[in-house]
Each structure stands twice: as C-alpha cells, then as structure tokens.
Amino acid sequence: MEYILIIIAAVFVSNIVLNQFLGICPFIGVSSKVETAIGMTGAVTFVMVIATLVTYLIYYSVLVPLDIVYMRTITFILVIASLVQLVEIILKKISPPLYQALGIFLPLITTNCAVLGVAVLAVQKDFSLLESTVYAIGNAIGFGLALITFSGIREQLDLLKVPKRMKGVPIAFIVAGLMALAFMGFAGIV
C-alpha cells in the first residue's frame, strides 16, 4: 500500500515538473511534438530508475561508510553521465532506428535535473532500496505525464492565434502555469 502512495504522490501531488521544478529544460525544449516527447520519456525513465538504484547503492555502501558524503554530487553525476553513455551504446547496437529518432536528446538526459534530483531526493528521504526504486518509477511516470500532456497542448497551440510577442516560449510558460494550477488540485489526496 505504501508503494502505491509513493507512486501517486510522485505522479500527481508532487509532480516532478509542475510542482518540484525539475526537468524544466527538456519540458520546454522537447515538447513541441508529442512523438519526441514520448521518446524522451522512455529514455528518461530508463536512466532515472537505474541511476537512482545505482547511486543509492553507492551512497550507502561506499560514501557513508567511508565518511566521504561530500563526494555525493561528483559520484552521482558521474554515474548518470556513464549510464547515459551506456544507453547510447546499447541503443546503437540493438535498435539503430530508435537511436536515430532520439538523436541529440540522449546526451541531454545527463543535464536533466530531474534525474539527478530524484537520485538525491531518494537518499534524502531515507527510503529503502525498494522504496527508492518505486519512487524513481513514479517520478518517471510523472515526468512523462507532464511532458506528453504539455506537448499535446503545444501542438494545438501552434494552430491558434497567439499575440505575436507571446508566441513560442512565453505562451508555453503560461500554459505550464495553468497545468501546474490544475495539478495543485491533487493536493491532499495522499
């Protein structure tokens, strides 16, 4: 039951993008088409879940016992960067068309603050290994939900008459604000 609550909280109540402000760069940058949004979500989910798992293990089995917790930022980001490289290599081998489709978005996952953010939060919240993994999965779903919904709206927005100065990024932010407002309605269900 606990795990279901973790997921609901991560997806709706404290949505990683609309409430915690993590993953904004891809949120704005990759959301002009639903297709690319879906591809990005898949890649991010993979990296986020594995990264959280690996960094969690390293934190508790190496950093804490050796009292070098201050190395957390460096080790975590190195794990993420390596994982992204690994994903690129694996994807190139087993599915070249998918690799082509994702293109430049793959290396960009390294700088996705949501991935590093979730890894750090999982450790800060004193979760167990299983709870951290569930938390990561939940946040990946939340990221995907926000990103894909947003890109759907943006695709429609392109067809509407928007004041010239607001076209593109400004109106996107206003819409994001309204989405965030809507998500605030989930507050209190957990």
Added chain:
Amino acid sequence: MELLWKVKKPSDMNQWKNFSKGFIKENAVFALFLGLCPTLGVTTSAVNGLGMGLATTFVLVMSNLVVSLVKNFIPDKVRIPAFIVIIATFVTVVELVMKGYVPALFDALGLFIPLIVVNCLVLGRAEAFASKNTIWSSLVDGAGMGLGFTMALTVLGAVRELLGSGAFFGMKLISGDGMLLFILPPGAFIALGYLIVLANMIKEKTS
C-alpha cells in the same frame, strides 16, 4: 609554452561585448532559456534569487577558468565527463561553504544547490566557449553570463515576492499575504512567461 603566450597576449575579442552579452542579448534565462529549473524553483523571494545567482556565477567563473586552462590536455572523447567533474567539484565547494557560513540561505535553496552541476548554462558555456577560448575571455564570459543569470533570477524573485507576499527584499510593504499564487508553482511559470515577453520587448527596442 603556448599556454603562457595565450595568457599574456590580449585577446582579439571585444571584452566589453563579451561581458555584456550575458545581460540582455544572450541572457541565460530570457534569451537562451538555460538554467530554468533553479529559475523557477528558488525565486520565491529576491534574496533567494540573488543568492542562487551568485552561487551559480561562482561555479560558472571557476569552471570556465579551469576548463580553459586545461583544454589542451584533455582528450576529446572524455571532455564532457571531465568538464562535469570539474564543475561538480566547484559545486561541492559552494555547497560546503554555504552550509558553514550562510546556513539559512543554504536551507532555503535546498536541492537546487547540488543541481547547479546540471545547470545547462554552466556545462553549456564550458563546452561552447571555455573549451575554445583564452583564459581571460572565458573568465569574462563566465562573469557576464553568470551576472546576467543572477539579474534574471533576482528580478523574477523580486516580482514574485512583491506580488505574492507584498514584500521587497524581505521588507513587508503590506500586512498579511499578497496574491499567493505567485509564490506557488503556477505563479512561477506565469510570472516568467510575462517577464520573457518584457525582455523580448526590451531587446527589440535596444537593437
């Protein structure tokens, strides 16, 4: 030998233009749309925005400096991981120093301090500028972009604080609360959206 020469000889670049581009024309937030996570996440007050901006500027200047110093010694294929380690080092320095000397600000900025390492502005400048330019130019670029970023964050923070809590840099101007929406997530997006429009208008007028 070559490195020394590059330090002594004044660069051909117009350093004033190099420095000032970060303020309006190539402002990290309003023009390049980089570093958006902390921009939205910590700007509930002007002081928080200012603190975050300065911390990021420190990391940006230091990492630009070091990257420009060692750019000829790092093999091409590992340059991104190497840059990341360099940046992460300075981020950790900032973390430790803030924790010890300005703990209140450290608590307020929270998670976003370690997240400076994935601020696309910092890695972006290292890759796009510092790895290809002289040490002095990189330093100036870092300072300009960083201070421009700081200005954007402080402005957004001041706007949100003014509208949301009726305060200016901590001094309350009205009793009670303002339009709370602005210190909550939706308000961050909306305020930033309108500020970008404003920035675009200023850019048009000055070019």
Added chain:
Amino acid sequence: MAKKESTFLSMVATLIMVTLVAAGLLGSVFALTKEPIRLAELKKKNEAIQVVVPGFDNEPSQEVKRMFVDGDSLYLYTARKGEEILGTAVETFTNMGFSGEFKLMVGFSPDGTIIDIAVIKHAETPGLGDKMEKGKSDFSVQFMGKHPESFNLAVRKDRGDVDAITASTITSRAYCDAVTRAYGAFMESQKAE
C-alpha cells in the same frame, strides 16, 4: 585549436587525474568547513531550544537523549538553570505534512506542560501551512501553557481541542501528530528516570 588524440590510455588517465585532483581539493575544503558547519547546525539547534525553553544556562545539546520512535529518531534536550531542570526540548517530526516531513521543537516543563513550540524545518505551502510558524499566525500560541493530559492534541474536526489553521487542516493535523509524538517520548523518558 587541435583536439587532443583520444587513446584509451589517455582518456582513462585524464579522468583518473581529474577526479583525484577534485577529490583532493574537496577533501581540504571539507576539512576547512567541517567546524563552521558543525557550529552553524549547533547554533540553529540552540536557537530553537532557546525559543521553547527560554532562560537556560547549560548546553542542552550536550545533554541529549535519542529515542527511536515510529521509524525515526527524536532528540530530547535537557535545559537547566544552575542545578534545576528548567525543561526538556524535544525535537520531533511528522511525516503527515502536506509537503511531507517537517520538524518541530517542543518545550515541556518538568511536569509535562507545553512551554512553547518552534518549527525547525518544513516545506509546507507558503501562506497556508506555513502559518504554523510562530509570528505568522496565532496557531502555535494556543498550545502554550497547555498540558496534553487536559488539552486534546487533535484538531476540532477530529474531536480535539486544537483550532486548525484555516484551509490548512492537513498541516494542522500533522503538527498535532508531531506534538503528540514529542509528548509520548517525553513521558517515556520521564518513566525511565
């Protein structure tokens, strides 16, 4: 600018070098900031204790008892004036907050009466839940001088005696949860003596 050749050896060597230098630099910065960090955290703690059990002249953080309750730790600090025990400050927590966990410092006088309560750390909604902070509303004032045996630590909606913060029932409930937990630990520690 010529790019340096990326042989396997040069790549690995460079990364190892960079990481070692980084680790070395950070190790020294860590050593330098260890003391200021410790002092800053101590100061924060002492300030909270000063608010809830004012007037002590000892070092409460030196007289601390740690208790494991509900999967986390509570800390009980003894505040003295001279030989006499002024009160006990209990650092408590709740996980039922609107935005997750937050921490309170509750000051109890030796007979169990609540002296005062301060919020140590929270992420509650500004303008709503954050009204539980002293100075932002009268919410915390109603607890002062009350004894948990006669003052039911639950919000009125839950048939208690606590007036919740308007539109912030969740935060108010969580606050009561934290205070109740603190009182439970306080009673436990009194029994042990």
